Amino acid sequence: MLWVDKHRPKNLDNLICHKEVGANLKSLVASGDCPHLLFYGPSGCGKKTLVLAMLREMFGPGVEKLKAETKEWKIERPEISTKIEVELTTLSSNYHVELNPSDAGTKDRYVVQELIKDMAKSRPLDMAGQKSFRVLLLNEVDQLSKEAQHSLRRTMEKYASACRLVMVCNSVSKVIEAVRSRCVTVRVPAPAEAEICDVLQYVSKKECITLPPEFAARIASSTDRNLRCALLSLEACKVQQYPFKSDQPIQLTDWEVYITEIASDIIAEQSPKRLYQVRGKFYELLINCIPPELILKKLLFELMKKIDSELKHEVCHWAAYYENRLQKGSKAIIHLEAFVAKFMSIYKQFIISLFG
Amino acid sequence: MEGLQAALLSGPPGIGKTSSAKIIAESLGFETMEINASDTRGKSEKDVEGGVGGRLMNQVREMVTNRSMGLGGIGFKSLNRAKPQVLIMDEVDGMSGSAERGGVADLIQTIKISRIPIICICNDAYKTSIRSLGNHTLDLKFNRPQKPMVAKRMIAICQGEGLEVDQPTMEALVESCNNDIRCLLNTLQLRRRLSTKLSYDEVKAGKAGKKDLDLSAFTVAEQLLGPDIRRLTVGERIDLMFQDADILPLFIQENYIQMRPTDAGNDEGKRMDLIARAADCLGDGDILSLQVRKYQKWQLMPSTNAAFIHAASLVTGRRDTFDQYERNFHRFPTWLGKNSSGTKCRRLLGELHAHSSASGALTANRQSLRLHYLPVLRNMLTGPLRRDGQEGIADVMEIMDAYSFNKDDYESTLELTKFKSKAPMFEDPTKDIPTAVKSAFTRECNKASRHLKWANQAGAKKASAKKGAATEDFGAEEGGEENGTREEGEDEEDEEADKEKKLQKIAKSKLARINFEGSEEKGKGKAKSAAGRAKKPAAKKPAKGKK
Numbered sequence: 006m007l008w009v010d011k012h013r014p015k016n017l018d019n020l021i022c023h024k025e026v027g028a029n030l031k032s033l034v035a036s037g038d039c040p041h042l043l044f045y046g047p048s049g050c051g052k053k054t055l056v057l058a059m060l061r062e063m064f065g066p067g068v069e070k071l072k073a074e075t076k077e078w079k080i081e082r083p084e085i086s087t088k089i090e091v092e093l094t095t096l097s098s099n100y101h102v103e104l105n106p107s108d109a110g111t112k113d114r115y116v117v118q119e120l121i122k123d124m125a126k127s128r129p130l131d132m133a134g135q136k137s138f139r140v141l142l143l144n145e146v147d148q149l150s151k152e153a154q155h156s157l158r159r160t161m162e163k164y165a166s167a168c169r170l171v172m173v174c175n176s177v178s179k180v181i182e183a184v185r186s187r188c189v190t191v192r193v194p195a196p197a198e199a200e201i202c203d204v205l206q207y208v209s210k211k212e213c214i215t216l217p218p219e220f221a222a223r224i225a226s227s228t229d230r231n232l233r234c235a236l237l238s239l240e241a242c243k244v245q246q247y248p249f250k251s252d253q254p255i256q257l258t259d260w261e262v263y264i265t266e267i268a269s270d271i272i273a274e275q276s277p278k279r280l281y282q283v284r285g286k287f288y289e290l291l292i293n294c295i296p297p298e299l300i301l302k303k304l305l306f307e308l309m310k311k312i313d314s315e316l317k318h319e320v321c322h323w324a325a326y327y328e329n330r331l332q333k334g335s336k337a338i339i340h341l342e343a344f345v346a347k348f349m350s351i352y353k354q355f356i357i358s359l360f361g
Numbered sequence: 362m363e364g365l366q367a368a369l370l371s372g373p374p375g376i377g378k379t380s381s382a383k384i385i386a387e388s389l390g391f392e393t394m395e396i397n398a399s400d401t402r403g404k405s406e407k408d409v410e411g412g413v414g415g416r417l418m419n420q421v422r423e424m425v426t427n428r429s430m431g432l433g434g435i436g437f438k439s440l441n442r443a444k445p446q447v448l449i450m451d452e453v454d455g456m457s458g459s460a461e462r463g464g465v466a467d468l469i470q471t472i473k474i475s476r477i478p479i480i481c482i483c484n485d486a487y488k489t490s491i492r493s494l495g496n497h498t499l500d501l502k503f504n505r506p507q508k509p510m511v512a513k514r515m516i517a518i519c520q521g522e523g524l525e526v527d528q529p530t531m532e533a534l535v536e537s538c539n540n541d542i543r544c545l546l547n548t549l550q551l552r553r554r555l556s557t558k559l560s561y562d563e564v565k566a567g568k569a570g571k572k573d574l575d576l577s578a579f580t581v582a583e584q585l586l587g588p589d590i591r592r593l594t595v596g597e598r599i600d601l602m603f604q605d606a607d608i609l610p611l612f613i614q615e616n617y618i619q620m621r622p623t624d625a626g627n628d629e630g631k632r633m634d635l636i637a638r639a640a641d642c643l644g645d646g647d648i649l650s651l652q653v654r655k656y657q658k659w660q661l662m663p664s665t666n667a668a669f670i671h672a673a674s675l676v677t678g679r680r681d682t683f684d685q686y687e688r689n690f691h692r693f694p695t696w697l698g699k700n701s702s703g704t705k706c707r708r709l710l711g712e713l714h715a716h717s718s719a720s721g722a723l724t725a726n727r728q729s730l731r732l733h734y735l736p737v738l739r740n741m742l743t744g745p746l747r748r749d750g751q752e753g754i755a756d757v758m759e760i761m762d763a764y765s766f767n768k769d770d771y772e773s774t775l776e777l778t779k780f781k782s783k784a785p786m787f788e789d790p791t792k793d794i795p796t797a798v799k800s801a802f803t804r805e806c807n808k809a810s811r812h813l814k815w816a817n818q819a820g821a822k823k824a825s826a827k828k829g830a831a832t833e834d835f836g837a838e839e840g841g842e843e844n845g846t847r848e849e850g851e852d853e854e855d856e857e858a859d860k861e862k863k864l865q866k867i868a869k870s871k872l873a874r875i876n877f878e879g880s881e882e883k884g885k886g887k888a889k890s891a892a893g894r895a896k897k898p899a900a901k902k903p904a905k906g907k908k
Contacts (some may be wrong), residue, residue, distance in 0.1 A: 006763035007737065010722040049733070053724035073719030094715040105726070108711065111655070145726055233725060237737045244740060258736040259787070263780050276629070277618045277636055278683040284618070288699045289780050294710050294731045327644075334647040335654075338696065339614060343640035350637040353630050 009236035012208050017058045021204050022196040022232070023051055030059045030191070039063070041161055041170045043146075043185065045177040046193035049231035052173050055193060060140060060171075064100040071096050080119045089115050101140035107148035117149070117156040125164035139168050146172040147179035154181045161187045195230035198222070204232060205239055214243065219251040227255050260295045261303060268307030275349035275356075280342065287341050297337035301328050301344060308348065316355055323347050365499045367472045367479040369453075371486035372503030375543035381503075382449050382480045391478075392444035395451060447478045454483035454491050465491050472497050505540040508532055515545060524553045530561040537564065578605050582612035582691050585673040586680070588623055595667065598674075602666035610650070610669045611694035614643050616680070623678040635675050642672035709773040713766075716813070720765035731777060738764075739778045742771060743790035750798050754805055761806070765813045768806040 014020050017027040033039055044052040060068045075094045082089055091112050096103040102124055106116040124141060146154070161170055161184070170188070174180060177190065196204070202221045209216035216239070224242070228234040241256040242249065257265075267286050270279060290300050305324040309317055327344040334340055370378045379395075386393045450468065472479055481498060483491060512531040519526050526534075526549075538544045552559055581604050584590060590598065602609055617639050625631040646668035652658045653665055682689050714730050717723040725734060741760055745753030761771065780787045791799070 006722050006760070007734070007741070010724075010763075013724070048726075048729050057724065069721060071719060071721045073715060075715055094711075094718075096718055108727075231733075233729065234733050237733050241737045241740065244744060256736075258732065259739070259778050259780060260732065260736075262784065262786055263782060266782060266784065275633060277632065277681075280636065281618050281683060285781075288695070292699060292703045292706050293777050293780070294703075294706055294727075296728060299732070330644050330648060333651070334644060335651040336614075336647050336696070338699075339640070339643050339647045343637070343644045346633070346637035346640040350630075350633045353633050357630050 007237065008208050008212065008240050009233055012211055012236075013054055014058060015061060017055075017062050020055075020058075021207060022200040023055060023193060026055060026191060026193060027058070030055065031062060033189075034059060034062045039169055041165070041172075041188040043172045043174070043177070043180065043188035043190045044193055045147075045174050045180075045190065047195045047231070048175060049233035049235075050193050050195045051232060052193045055191075056142065056171055056173060060101055060142075063140070064098075068098045068100050070098050072098070078116075078120055080115050082115075091116055091120075093120065101142055103142040103144070105144040106153065107145045111150070113149050113153040114156055117153045117160070121157070122160050122164070125160055125168040125170075128167040138166070141168055141170050143170060143172045145174060146184075147174035147176045151181060154184055158183050158187070196232050198225040198230060201225040201228075201230065201232055201235050205235060208236060208239065215248065217249055217251045220249050220253065223251075224255060260290060260293070260300075263290060264300060264303045265307050268304055268311065271308065271345060271348065272311045272352075275353040280346055280349060283345050284338065284342055287338055291337060297331055297341060298328060301331065301341060304344075312352070313355070316351065319351060320348060323351075365497070366475050367481060367498040368501055369481045369483065369486060369494060369498035370501050370503055371483050373505055373539075373541070374484060375541035375545075376503055376505055377542060378482050378503050379449070379451055382482060386447045386449070386480070390444060391447040393449055394446055395449040445477065447480060448475070450479060450481045452483065453481045453494065454485055454488050465494055469494060469497050506542070508535050508540065511535050511540060511542060511545070515549065518546070519549060519553075522549075522553055523557055524549060525558045527561075530559060530564055533561060533564045534559075578608050578612055579691055579693075581605070581609060582616065585609070585613065585670065586616060586620055586677055586691070588677055588679070590674060590677050595670065598670045599663055599666050602670060606662065606666060608694065610643070610646055610665075611696050612691060613669055613673045614696065615694040616691045617643070617672060617676050619681055619683070620676040621679045621681045622676045624675075625678075639672040639675040642668050642675065646672065706777055710777060713770050713773050713777075716766060716770055717764040719813075720763060722763055735774055735778050738774050739790060742774060743794070746794045746798055746802060747790070750795060751801060754798070754802050757802065758805055767813060768803060771806065 017031045020027045042056075044056060046052050057068070073094060073096050075092065077090055077092045080089045080091065089112060091109045093104060093106075093109060093116060104116075104120075106113050106121065109116045121141065121143075124139075128137075128139075146157075149157075157170075172180075172184075172188065177185065177192075202218070202225050205221045205224060206216060206218075209221075220242075221239075224235050224238050228238055238256060242253060245256060246253055263286065267283055270283060270286075273279075287300065291297065301324060305321070308320060312320065324344060327340050327347070330343070331337060331340040370382060372378055383393055383395075453465070453468065468481070481494065486492075486495060486500065486502070509532065512528060512535050515531055515535070516526060516528065519531075534548070535545060538548060549559075581601050585598065585601060593601070618636060622632060622635045625635055646665050649661050649665040649668055653661050680689055680691070710727055710731055714723075714727045717730070723730065723734075738760070742757055745756040747753070749756075760766075764770075766774075775791065779789075
């Protein structure tokens with residue numbers, strides 16, 4: 006198992022970061038009941054780890070006995086006289102069901118209206134000493150469409166006695182106000198770099214390897230305070246070269262390298278032909294499931310490293326502009342390409358005005 | 362011709378395939394029995410479960426055997442008693458569709474046992490569903506008759522009917538009907554009802570026939586991006602877009618970079634600027650079309666098209682090639698193929714995520730799995746095999762077990778992290794693994810003792826359903842001798858090819874809808890080249906219209 010998963014804290018007591026959040030959750034669970042919860046924070050900050058540790062605290066080790074099911078649900082919609090089929094994977098234990106409703110894409114509304122309502126309705130068998138409610142763990146609620154989120158509102162109130170929702174998301178601003186106000190929101194911030202270094206040292210000690218503090222600090226700073234990323238990167242570096250040297254290069258991920266390549270392509274030549282080649286590379290990234298927003302962001306950062314400071318402001322403006330359009334449109338390639346075309350046009354004019 | 366009991370006539374509609382079949386049968390003294398395959402099949406669906414052949418085939422078989430037994434064989438000496446029969450199966454390609462694929466196999470079976478001649482008629486002999494029919498029939502291709510030929514005959518008919526038309530007018534009319542004789546005759550008959558004269562201008566004004574009858578998307582794209590578009594009004598351009606509002610934006614998106622805009626002249630900076638502006642317009646179009654599709658705001662459709670037209674008109678000019686050996690024709694949109702590969706990869710990632718979440722080890726979401734885990738897993742899963750050979754297998758299996766990966770997931774991991782690039786990082790990581798190690802690893806993966814923590818119900822169901830369909834398909838053929846088995850292999854190969862070349866499949870289905878002129882060249886995989894050739898004659902059309 007990769008270190009990042011192997012050394013995941015299992016209960017709320019031995020956390021290294023987010024100790025305070027852990028303590029709060031512990032006292033919440035100790036009271037016997039719990040409200041609906043909404044965990045939010047950037048990717049790789051430990052939301053899920055906290056949630057799982059909390060569930061363990063709540064229900065005991067039984068929650069770790071997981072069963073995965075991929076089922077095709079048929080939903081009757083008499084008013085539009087069609088049957089909607091949704092395939093969804095659920096991960097469940099006796100005490101909770103975990104699912105990712107946004108996987109259903111445009112059909113997420115039906116998942117919320119039908120499946121979640123169904124699951125929320127059914128009460129757990131009231132065994133002695135057990136909690137009288139089940140937990141529904143919903144991932145990526147910020148990816149849900151607004152319609153789906155609205156459908157969630159009623160369910161949350163009506164079936165509150167039998168079921169608690171624990172929702173996890175990256176950006177709380179994409180969750181509608183109505184849902185937010187029905188939950189206790191738990192902010193899980195990205196761990197500080199010092200905390201990440203502590204975790205890295207802890208893992209290294211467990212794995213019996215020596216990690217020079219400077220190198221740990223470099224990993225922490227290069228991974229954008231993403232703990233998951235830092236741990237994976239540590240392991241990747243270990244595979245690459247061990248014992249560590251403090252000037253050892255940190256392994257970049259494949260897509261980062263590829264986007265860097267695109268950025269240098271763009272700087273090297275601004276022509277329709279180059280734009281066409283860049284399009285091909287964008288397609289590669291999109292096919293490999295790299296989210297377009299991330300491509301745009303990373304590309305902007307790479308371009309920023311290489312352009313004259315006079316242009317930076319303008320380029321940033323356009324990157325933001327095209328990211329907005331990316332969200333509003335459906336075909337990512339068009340907007341990515343439009344950004345590059347715009348950049349090439351600006352950059353070319355700039356070069357011409359500079360050298361005549 | 363020896364030994365073949367059936368013929369397959371193929372060609373575009375309205376050029377006299379059915380008539381030819383009937384005339385030939387009549388002149389040889391046969392009694393014709395025509396079965397319109399698409400009609401009968403429609404009925405059989407209700408009565409017969411499974412839809413394979415069903416009532417149609419029952420009738421056909423009965424007829425085919427009845428006659429021959431009653432007559433004791435077909436021969437001309439029996440002419441005195443009763444006319445010999447010929448079976449005309451019209452529109453056999455209409456008998457397609459995934460559920461009724463067995464219908465073709467059934468028909469082949471009928472051909473094998475039949476003692477009377479069978480004439481099958483279809484539009485497209487290369488259609489996958491009826492391709493196997495070609496092995497059992499005499500292939501007769503009908504091409505569109507030449508324009509002057511048709512015009513001459515039509516003029517003769519018009520004279521007989523009292524409609525006054527001259528040669529150039531008729532030729533223009535023939536062209537507007539796409540050499541379709543049936544359509545032409547209908548148009549002329551309607552015309553005769555109204556008046557006794559048809560002038561050239563009327564034909565050109567589109568009063569007599571439908572002017573833009575089935576323009577191919579290639580033609581329209583060429584028109585929209587070509588320099589002549591400036592002569593059309595915006596309204597006319599929007600009408601052009603409505604030829605196929607789904608695919609044309611993609612055509613423009615695919616090819617706009619390659620244009621050398623007339624407005625820019627030789628100014629490369631201006632050219633880049635125009636392309637950037639066109640890209641913006643495409644973006645507008647995309648945003649609008651999302652509103653149309655997702656929220657059903659169809660009133661925005663003209664605006665959507667206007668955005669795409671704006672994009673096209675910014676870059677109108679000569680088309681340029683980037684590569685010396687590239688052919689200077691508009692490309693078929695690659696977006697379709699890329700999108701379907703993207704969908705496939707998203708599905709793979711979904712499976713990967715489901716499997717590894719089931720192991721309980723992974724808590725990351727899909728995106729994070731792809732972004733952070735997969736690059737590391739790619740190295741961890743191939744590194745040991747590369748370095749330590751056989752000994753490395755245990756290390757890899759440990760990770761595979763921890764995340765409940767099967768061999769497919771292993772492949773998916775590599776597939777999802779594959780990039781086209783020359784950089785050493787993107788080399789195929791399995792390149793240096795010896796074959797012996799690879800096969801030992803595969804054996805290890807497939808060991809029954811491996812306990813994976815997930816049950817793939819949906820996937821398994823699909824797989825078995827597919828298997829069932831396949832056996833059903835070929836069930837009818839199993840009665841046959843060697844022929845039948847050979848067929849089976851071929852069809853399976855087709856399916857494999859279909860899977861791998863999704864792009865081509867999509868291109869073909871799209872093209873079939875577009876119905877471009879060069880349909881006789883419409884071979885699988887040749888779609889692009891055929892289309893390239895097809896647009897040449899078509900491109901002349903608009904230019905002529907102005908004169």
